[in-house]
Amino acid sequence: xxxxxxxxxxxxxxxxxxxxxxxxxxxxxxxxxxxxxxxxxxxxxxxxxxxxxxxxxxxxxxxxxxxxxxxxxxxxxxxxxxxxxxxxxxxxxxxxxxxxxxxxxxxxxxxxx
Amino acid sequence: xxxxxxxxxxxxxxxxxxxxxxxxxxxxxxxxxxxxxxxxxxxxxxxxxxxxxxxxxxxxxxxxxxxxxxxxxxxxxxxxxxxxxxxxxxxxxxxxxxxxxxxxxxxxxxxxxxx
Numbered sequence: 001x002x003x004x005x006x007x008x009x010x011x012x013x014x015x016x017x018x019x020x021x022x023x024x025x026x027x028x029x030x031x032x033x034x035x036x037x038x039x040x041x042x043x044x045x046x047x048x049x050x051x052x053x054x055x056x057x058x059x060x061x062x063x064x065x066x067x068x069x070x071x072x073x074x075x076x077x078x079x080x081x082x083x084x085x086x087x088x089x090x091x092x093x094x095x096x097x098x099x100x101x102x103x104x105x106x107x108x109x110x111x112x113x
Numbered sequence: 114x115x116x117x118x119x120x121x122x123x124x125x126x127x128x129x130x131x132x133x134x135x136x137x138x139x140x141x142x143x144x145x146x147x148x149x150x151x152x153x154x155x156x157x158x159x160x161x162x163x164x165x166x167x168x169x170x171x172x173x174x175x176x177x178x179x180x181x182x183x184x185x186x187x188x189x190x191x192x193x194x195x196x197x198x199x200x201x202x203x204x205x206x207x208x209x210x211x212x213x214x215x216x217x218x219x220x221x222x223x224x225x226x227x228x
Contacts, residue, residue: 004155034216043117043203043219044156089155099207099215100146100169103155 006104023090117220138206
């Protein structure tokens with residue numbers, strides 16, 4: 001049972017344009033959401049997070065939007081840069097005294113010059 | 114400030130053997146979680162250690178076991194290796210305690226190949 005879904009395995013965007021990566025979840029108990037970026041041969045790097053009490057969080061070029069009623073979150077990257085090319089993972093957790101992350105399958109973003 | 118470190122970086126084993134992977138958490142972190150990432154998949158939670166005890170476990174068999182030391186470093190042991198255990202094994206650390214939201218920081222991983 002895939003509780004966190006990233007339905008787009010890949011996305012291609014031109015440099016300077018907006019990249020929008022999407023993530024859907026099924027578990028209504030999830031209350032904390034994170035995006036990680038992963039380059040080949042490296043571990044996932046934390047990018048940005050959002051608590052379920054918010055609907056938006058910004059950090060520089062990265063903005064995460066959360067729509068709890070639709071059980072949907074998205075990551076916006078503006079403007080996109082070639083160095084953003086990587087696999088992006090959406091992760092979620094439900095606080096039960098400790099935190100366990102449930103990951104999606106990832107979206108490979110390619111930003112071309 | 115050193116981040117999460119893991120050793121070894123790569124490992125080749127044969128079916129039936131046993132393997133031990135090691136992780137040192139980020140400075141100031143006392144909680145260590147282990148994940149398995151198969152090819153083309155997202156990381157899957159194996160278990161988490163806090164105060165030298167396993168406090169949650171994912172859907173993995175008892176062949177997977179772990180340990181946390183007083184200095185917060187951790188080991189993942191896998192017995193009776195199967196071909197399907199071939200994967201990238203990731204360690205993540207976090208500040209732990211009872212925080213509602215904790216960001217987990219990942220190490221570079223150990224790539225295990227079982228032949």
